[in-house]
Amino acid sequence: MPNPTAAMLVIGDEILSGRTRDANMHFLAKALTGHGIELCECRVVRDDQNSIVAAVRALSEGFDHLFTSGGIGPTHDDITADAIAAAFGVPIDIRDDARAVLKAFYDGRGVEATPERLRMARIPEGATLIDNPISAAPGFSLNNVHVMAGVPAIFEAMVASVLPTITGGTPLLSQSLRVDLPEATIAGPLAGLAERFPDLSIGSYPFNMNGAFGANIVIRGHDGARLSAAMIELAGLFPGATG
């Protein structure tokens, strides 16, 4: 059975304006790869209901799982929860379970549960809460969509909460070899190798170090024996030029 597939949706004007550099995509990519889930596409859209709804529908239909990041705080520009509800045509309101989580957190700190704070308890009907050990306001999973905060520390904690609840696949194995030759020199032999191992993914990532061109060759696959066989052939292709 092939591994489950996934997509990611990052929601935030601040990424697209260049104010903030997204960090969650790289974190999620590594976490999913380790869990045997294949991340196939990522999108970044603005804090705009129509854009979010369209992306949520396309990506939740196209892949086994969709992970979102951003837009679930208390301010007027946090519209992700409402957009997810709209995408699936379900009602959304302050939910008792989410309110209880927030109230317990605020009570413990002597802080009032104002209407603005309770806005973060707006959860679409039918969703399951995702634990937020840092600032309490929960994420949620609705159907195959997992909705998480944009602040990296909270996003990472939520991924840690939700990932064990998702059935993973065979972890993707990878091995790499550095070749100190220009990419154009290795391209021919490498294409031959890729043809002989169609079940593996063979990538070439060029670099330039102190003026010398080279490439890191990365072979990925689910079968360790095949991976080793391909690595042995790869090393034989460029004798004396591997590091």
Place this chain on the structure above:
Amino acid sequence: MPNPTAAMLVIGDEILSGRTRDANMHFLAKALTGHGIELCECRVVRDDQNSIVAAVRALSEGFDHLFTSGGIGPTHDDITADAIAAAFGVPIDIRDDARAVLKAFYDGRGVEATPERLRMARIPEGATLIDNPISAAPGFSLNNVHVMAGVPAIFEAMVASVLPTITGGTPLLSQSLRVDLPEATIAGPLAGLAERFPDLSIGSYPFNMNGAFGANIVIRGHDGARLSAAMIELAGLFPGATG
């Protein structure tokens, strides 16, 4: 007239597997904002022809410009140029102008222009070359799509080549204010401010510093006078809590 819009497409399995952290999106976002072009959406897809073609068609139709990054090297996994040609239904082959650029570069270094190297001279019919001052292999613009390398130093040089050829708009101005209050406390007054300035974009970006919650409020817009008026009101909303 509203500012031109843009999208970005990052092509590369290595980003989605978590092997490499993309750097080009953040660079392009800042460059476009400075040039008065509004980056509205980014996508990351795999080295897969169907995925690239579908994204190129959707994003080049949906926005004034599309910028792509990755997949134009000499190896078998570099399929961007062919996918762009397929997306627009135009022929692609080694082109004399691109071959001349590569040959001059290789001749100057005493390197042979092998078939693998000349693969980087495959350019769709009707495209304009984008200069690559680092390793010669050109990018290209076809219709409203600007195709560039994934290696950050080359990507950045290509953006510098292509951006002056594109008509920009009014640069987006932004001002920000740090408020040392939890986001939930400022949410109400901030929503009121956003209603009074519907022509501006007002974003709230929470942070947690040494256990204390705060938020950076960023106001963006094209009219400096309106921006200043909103900033004065903003500062008055939270006296004594701004940094």
